[in-house]
Amino acid sequence: MDILESIGSGLASIWSHKLRSALTLFGIIVGVAAVVAMTSFVGGIAGRIWEDFDKLGLDNVLFVANMRPMNPEGYAYLKASKGLSFEDTEILRAEVDEILGITPVVADYRVVRAGSEARRAEIFAATPDGFFLLKFILGQGRFLSDLDVENNARVAVLGEIVKEDLFGEADAVGENILIGDEHFHVVGVLRQKDFSDMFGGGGNEQREEHERVYIPITAGMHYISGTKRIAYFAVRLKKDADLATGYDKIHNTLLREHRQIEDFQIENVAEEILQARQQVQEIVNTWNGILSTIATVSLLVGGIGLLSVLIISVNERLREIGIRKAVGAENRAVFQQFLIESVTISVFGGLVGVGVGVGLTKLMSFGAQAMGQDIVIPVSGGGILLGLSFAIIVGVVFGLYPAIKASKLDPIEAISKHA
Amino acid sequence: MLIRTENLTKSYDLGAVEVRALRGVTLGIEEGEYVAIMGPSGSGKSTLMHIIGCLDTPSTGRYVLNGAEVSELKGRALARVRNKEIGFVFQNFNLLPRVDLVANVSLPLVYHGGIARGARREQAVKALEAVGLTHRLKHRPNELSGGERQRASIARALVNEPSILLADEPTGNLDQKTGREIMAILDELSKEGKTVIVVTHDSNVAAHARRIVEIEDGVIAREGRA
């Protein structure tokens, strides 16, 4: 009995008992379809949310801002500290291993002009670190460079909205603009990221970023704020760094540099993002739990159905088993035949289940789009594999007992039991 | 001695009653013998044949086949004996109803191992030709007459070229002419040197054998030359 014949025999047994097979396969089909559809759904939605989190670019980010002490004696100390400075960022970069990137920021509002067009915009002065740190995407030209910072260069990178307001469709790179009364040379333009609808298309955060004009920190201090005081630092810690340790080190280093005067405050955005991610993860876990429960229950039901059908099948085919053994079939061969039949039936159910699951997934995408959500739920390859593995496991586990039962029969016992 | 049984018994426990199909059968058969087993219905002929064919196990007693204690043969060795040493023609044919004659006759070759599908087919067709069923290869058993089924089951018993042929009432359901054709096949096999044991009610059939064993009520009642 070779494998192909056993598979054929399994398919024939599905075909010759259509109603019974349909009832048996129902559980397996539902189980596998549930696995495929739910894995795709959870994976698709969660994947989209994780992507948005990544685009948001605030993982591991801390902001350090100037703070005026609340109490009078603190206020008295204020003179003793210089506040956040450009040098602080260099010291932090050198001393705190956890830091991946850090930029000082000076920001103020100015009127920006290009030709006859003008608008108010936030002038955001930072170092090149700021761009990768805040995960900006370059549309045209280039970002600011370390050389720009060193040279107090009057160069600017425009947010996409500012660019459109000032230049419309025309090229901005290479053009000159006026920030307040100062001439700047446009070297680059940012491009907006597309967020999913779940994040409200990126919302105000994103709008803010693109209503800015980015210039080197040195030019900012020189031409915009006119002081050496820095408004805040944006810091990104390394991916695998411990958030709390990084936070403490930054805090302690700054305290030391500021003569133990706490004239700054650290906004732990990283922690907030982490918590938000954890909340999403919890929801995903809940969904996964529901998914596994549905899958387990229906596969169990399917498996028990399969078991009873196989036992009936063994009893119906006692004569066949007896004949096979009478002409020299080993126990192993009979066992193998019935097990392969069992797996064939369950895999058949699994394949139908995958089809149904893929259909359901497409339906969900369709439904979401009908409700105006710009979401395509991709069919999860992992889900298909998982579903089919479940089907195979069900076939093996629940086929085992009937197969053993069939293989242990004596030839004449089997033949005459039938009669 | 090829086949030796000592005091074989076989009982069936049917709850209230115990049916004793064999009550102590001691029998020896040499290689190449042509033996007929006769006896009234229910006397235990089929039961004895099944045990000799290693298809059933006795309740008590010994059975030595070709020097080997059959009760000590493990599943795999037993399967080999059934597959290669013995060809069994059942009283009620026992063909697989769902497949055609070629597939039915190929079955022992499937479990022989190591024979490719094409070669199995070829050998099965040859065996069917030998019993005169060339024109029925694609038929299923229920599309055949009793005689044709009988011949198909002989073809299956012979396809692996066993040295022992056990035939349980091979002419039981047949008219005289067909019966004679079947017996001619058995005679031929005996002439080739195979050990042939045939169960029959019919003394004309038994006359083909060289030795007759008569069973009554689960024991050997008489034995003699044909």
Ligand SMILES: Nc1ncnc2c1ncn2[C@@H]1O[C@H](COP(=O)(O)OP(=O)(O)OP(=O)(O)O)[C@@H](O)[C@H]1O
């Ligand atoms: N599986 C079984 N369960 C119970 N009793 C059985 C079983 N098989 C056979 N018997 C009984 O054993 C006895 C011998 O049966 P067996 O089939 O060997 O007779 P037989 O000589 O071949 O008869 P026939 O000539 O009618 O074929 C009978 O009484 C029968 O009813």
Ligand SMILES: [Mg+2]
């Ligand atoms: Mg009989």
